[in-house]
Amino acid sequence: MLTLSTFDGTDVPTHCSTADDRARRDQATRELLTTRAATTDEAERRRLLEQAVELNLELARGIAQRYRGRGAEDEDLEQVAFLGLMKAAAGYRTDTDVPFIGYAVPTIRGEVKRYFRDCTWTVRIPRGLQDLQGKIARVLPILTQELGREPDLDEIAVRLNVSPADIRQAESARGCFNVISLDRPAGETDLPLGDSIADAEDPYLHHFETVDMLGPILDDLAPRDRRILELRFIENRKQADIGTELGISQMQVSRLLSRILADLRVRLAPTTAAAA
Structure with missing residues (x-):
């Protein structure tokens, strides 16, 4: 690094x-x-x-x-x-x-x-x-x-x-x-530029x-919110298991996840739209 x-x-x-x-x-x-x-x-x-x-x-x-x-x-x-x-x-x-x-x-x-x-x-x-x-x-x-x-x-x-x-x-x-001609050589090779363009954008x-x-x-995020995301999406734990570890019900876990993800979508939406 x-x-x-x-x-x-x-x-x-x-x-x-x-x-x-x-x-x-x-x-x-x-x-x-x-x-x-x-x-x-x-x-x-x-x-x-x-x-x-x-x-x-x-x-x-x-x-x-x-x-x-x-x-x-x-x-x-x-x-x-x-x-x-x-x-x-x-x-x-x-x-x-x-x-x-x-x-x-x-x-x-x-x-x-x-x-x-x-x-x-x-x-x-x-x-x-x-x-x-x-x-x-x-x-x-x-x-x-x-x-x-x-x-x-x-x-x-x-x-x-x-x-x-x-x-x-x-x-x-x-x-x-x-506009650059697609017949222009790409870099130091003789390959035309058009043949070197990827079919899809690098994800x-x-x-x-x-x-x-x-x-x-x-x-x-609050520590508990980060922990919920870590348990659900990194450790791939079920909502019931998350609730047991945090001392809350599965329904509360479901509601918290929905709220956390909705907040993340709102904060990321402008950037995602601009990057599209």
């Missing part, structure tokens, strides 16, 4: 494969940025910001991967995603309950989409819609931090003082990017953001 030693000597994972690793990374990021906010030493502020960014480079790379094959070079996409990560680290408010990843994901994604809007159009849409897409990308992380979740289209429309129809029209114009990439968001959310 790759780790980074922070300013206090703590080793924090930079490549996270478990919810615990992601929670440790998010906590370390918050501590770095909290310390940064409390100091006026510019050199120290810059060093702490760089450490927070370095901790989360994997997150930026994962988001950049989602946009590959749409007319932009991979290296350019990563650099744009890193810029979005830098902006997220600089703009994150540590006095909120929103996990850093909950603010960083829409910020990075917005920066990548802005790059496509400004640099890689092949089908031209009206300039007004392009400008509106830029405004949406800028306001999305702000509203996410204020609401503690990603806003819906109506909430974005109210903040930008436009109609929901305008927001939907701007969102529907995504994807008008430069890991499809769920990358949702899985990464789940760690901090689970960390916020």
Whole structure:
């Protein structure tokens, strides 16, 4: 496991494969940025910001991967995603309950989409819609931090003082990017690009953001709620057995599970929709 030693000597994972690793990374990021906010030493502020960014480079790379094959070079996409990560680290408010990843994901994604809007159009849409897409990308992380979740289209429309129809029209114009010939060689081989494209999207990439968001959310659950999920979905225990261990009835276990899963769906729904 790759780790980074922070300013206090703590080793924090930079490549996270478990919810615990992601929670440790998010906590370390918050501590770095909290310390940064409390100091006026510019050199120290810059060093702490760089450490927070370095901790989360994997997150930026994962988001950049989602946009590959749409007319932009991979290296350019990563650099744009890193810029979005830098902006997220600089703009994150540590006095909120929103996990850093909950603010960083829409910020990075917005920066990548802005790059496509400004640099890689092949089908031209009206300039007004392009400008509106830029405004949406800028306001999305702000509203996410204020609401503690990603806003819906109506909430974005109210903040930008436009109609929901305008927001939907701007969102529907995504994807008008430069086209690369499918006959172009892929990498260093002679294989045409069209033959190297997978028939289906990598499921890991499809769920990358949702899985990464789940760690901090689970960390916020009450100990009993986390234990119920662990017993049911990791140890595969029956509800009656869970009730016996916790000293409650099977009916209470069923109701608690329904409530816990409903809460998780509500908190994950915006991210899942955005990743689709």
